Amino acid sequence: MPEAQIERIVPTPDWQPAVAALDDTLTEWLVIEHLSNPSHACVFVIAPPHGGHGDMLTAWARHHDWRIVNPPKLEQILTQDLTWLEEQVRHPSPWVLPNLERCYLRHASGLELVRHLLDRSHTGSLGRGIIGCDSWAWAFLRKAWNGPEPPALAAQGFDQQCLARWFQDSIAGSEMDRLVFRQADSGAYVLPPPADMIEDKSIKTSEFLPILAAHVRGIPGIAHAIWRASLRTTPDETLSDTAANEDSANQCSTVWVTPWHQIRQPTPTSALLREQATLLHTLLLHAGLTRATLAPLLPLALSSAEAALARLEDADLVIRHENEWRISPMGYPIVRRFLRDDGYLIDGF
Amino acid sequence: MNDDSIHRLAMNLSHLGQTALVQMLLIAVTVWLLISLIQRLVPALASRLSGRHRLHALALVPVLRLLAIAAAFLLILQRIVEPTFENLVGVLGALGLALGFAAKDYASSLIAGIVALYELPYRPGDWIEVDGIYGEVRTIGMRTVEIVTPEDTVAHIPHLKLWNQAILNANDGSQYLQxxxxxxxxxxxxxxxxxxxxxxxxxxxxxxxxxxxxxxxxxxxxxxxxxxxxxxxxxxxxxxxxxxxxxxxxxxxxxxxxxxxxxxxxxxxxxx
Structure with missing residues (x-):
């Protein structure tokens, strides 16, 4: 399917509904002027990779006109330079730090700054703020910081119904009103058909969405990527002409969805995963790293790290995003499963 | 065991037919092939697993091999003698005497190998030190345990050491090694x-x-x-x-x- 058409059917996520949901959750906390417990001055929002916590909190901060705190520079982290933190204390206004995972490195010199930040957020000396953090970084920071469990929020995972509603609501343009999504091999409906067709008892429903929701562990960003990759303009040749053309009789346009078992997913060898497990884990703990930052965190030379990243990119396990290497949305479920089985620290999602 | 039972056993052995010999040969070859298959297939499968699953899979090898050998021994014994109590005592007694005199240490290692399967002082995947030799247990044979040292040298250590030597096991069947x-x-x-x-x-x-x-x-x-x-x-x-x-x-x-x-x-x- 052409990229422009995909973009109209599955556009980049709009974070406004998430902002509204966060508003609802924080209503009580926002109206209290004097918190009895100073450790409740900061609220943490934890989300898995591709869960969109950074974008969502940035949108929330702009909506409420709260100060957005940018993470410290890499040199500030490694030299344990606390001036970044002191600058934050000087401002009395409420703040949002969307990406706590950018404030530390898994390096012997990379933890001091984030420990100070977490200590101060616990004592309430930073004022009222919201801290967003990737779930893998949070799992590691809970081991590296000995403070008590702070108040934390997490978005509910997207199940089959949530995904169906999200995909339907995000379709842009009024011409999409009569768009139906059917599985390319069986003709079964992947998203619920228009209301006037629901009564038709002969309509078959696809198992695509429940499988997708379970596979992506409810993470919207990964579901979004797979959904985009699954759309196409023509059905399988095996589908009968009658089944393929029945939507034109109902004045609907059909978007065909590749059956789950035909979607091209990464299939790395276990040898590749085992060889590169520490690299993949390090990328997850930091929610992405540049090539130059990655090498000092691993017992690897820069050239070896480059070669490893190239192999992982060929296997569709990592992607480059603005000079940073990240675990790809399609590769994440496989990488997470492997790291869990191999005894690595994993997130709680 | 009286003269009569020894006589019966001798008669049984002397009446071994050609068919029985072929059957015994077939059993021995089948079990040998089966053991070879187990020793190749299970470690290959284990290498695709990770963490504790790998160690559990590797630990199956000596147990499966012992079961295969025991089954072969019983099947062959059935074809040599009628499996009555007297005959079994006769055969096992003769076998015990032969092993006791001719290959005492060999027999002792074989018995220690069976004890090792029960007491589990080492399993495949464990890092052990015996007699100053440190390495990872690769396979547990009938007579010896095969370990690979950090210098990539293979050492075969008789199970016999189990009787009177300290076996130092660094991870003891788990994936945790300090x-x-x-x-x-x-x-x-x-x-x-x-x-x-x-x-x-x-x-x-x-x-x-x-x-x-x-x-x-x-x-x-x-x-x-x-x-x-x-x-x-x-x-x-x-x-x-x-x-x-x-x-x-x-x-x-x-x-x-x-x-x-x-x-x-x-x-x-x-x-x-």
Missing amino acids: CEADFYLHPHHDAAQVHRILHDVALTSPLLQIDRSINVIVREKPFGTHYRIKAYPLDPRQQFAFVTDLTVRGKAALRDAGMALASVPAIAEQSP
Whole structure:
């Protein structure tokens, strides 16, 4: 399917509904002027990779006109330079730090700054703020910081119904009103058909969405990527002409969805995963790293790290995003499963 | 066992037909093939697994082999003698006598091998030290345990050692194997700061098994202060890479913090 058409059917996520949901959750906390417990001055929002916590909190901060705190520079982290933190204390206004995972490195010199930040957020000396953090970084920071469990929020995972509603609501343009999504091999409906067709008892429903929701562990960003990759303009040749053309009789346009078992997913060898497990884990703990930052965190030379990243990119396990290497949305479920089985620290999602 | 039963046993043996011999040969060959298959297939499958699943799969090999041999022994015995109590006692007694006199140590190793399957002093995947030889258990044979040393040398150690030698098992069937990295510092320094630095060195190692505890032990020595990090790698096979990583990054972190390492003058330099 052409990229422009995909973009109209599955556009980049709009974070406004998430902002509204966060508003609802924080209503009580926002109206209290004097918190009895100073450790409740900061609220943490934890989300898995591709869960969109950074974008969502940035949108929330702009909506409420709260100060957005940018993470410290890499040199500030490694030299344990606390001036970044002191600058934050000087401002009395409420703040949002969307990406706590950018404030530390898994390096012997990379933890001091984030420990100070977490200590101060616990004592309430930073004022009222919201801290967003990737779930893998949070799992590691809970081991590296000995403070008590702070108040934390997490978005509910997207199940089959949530995904169906999200995909339907995000379709842009009024011409999409009569768009139906059917599985390319069986003709079964992947998203619920228009209301006037629901009564038709002969309509078959696809198992695509429940499988997708379970596979992506409810993470919207990964579901979004797979959904985009699954759309196409023509059905399988095996589908009968009658089944393929029945939507034109109902004045609907059909978007065909590749059956789950035909979607091209990464299939790395276990040898590749085992060889590169520490690299993949390090990328997850930091929610992405540049090539130059990655090498000092691993017992690897820069050239070896480059070669490893190239192999992982060929296997569709990592992607480059603005000079940073990240675990790809399609590769994440496989990488997470492997790291869990191999005894690595994993997130709680 | 009286003269009559010995006579019956001898009669049985003398009446072994050609068919029975062929059957016995077929049983022996089939079991040999089966054992070969087990010894290749199970480790190959285990290598695709990770962590504790690999160790569990590897531990199946000697057990399956013992079962196959026991089954073959019983099937062959059935074809040699009528399986009555007297006949079995006769055959096993004769076998025991022969082994006891002719190959005492060999028999002792075989029996120790069976005991090893029950007591589990070592399993495939364990890191053991016997008689000063340290390495990973690769296979447990009928007579010997085969280990691979860190120098990639294969050592065959008779199970016989089990009777009177200490078997040191570093991970004892689990994937947790404690490693140590040592640092020696000049005595004039802030010990609490070094303790913190070395703890973080271990915590930030990408090879660390983070669910296990990290300990930093400090001891004062005549030439300086001895620090020892005790921590666990993710996989016992990574132990040397893990200790290397701790040592390299530990030295770098201590150097960055301005700590001076202890240096003991060479004896040759001290002598007049």
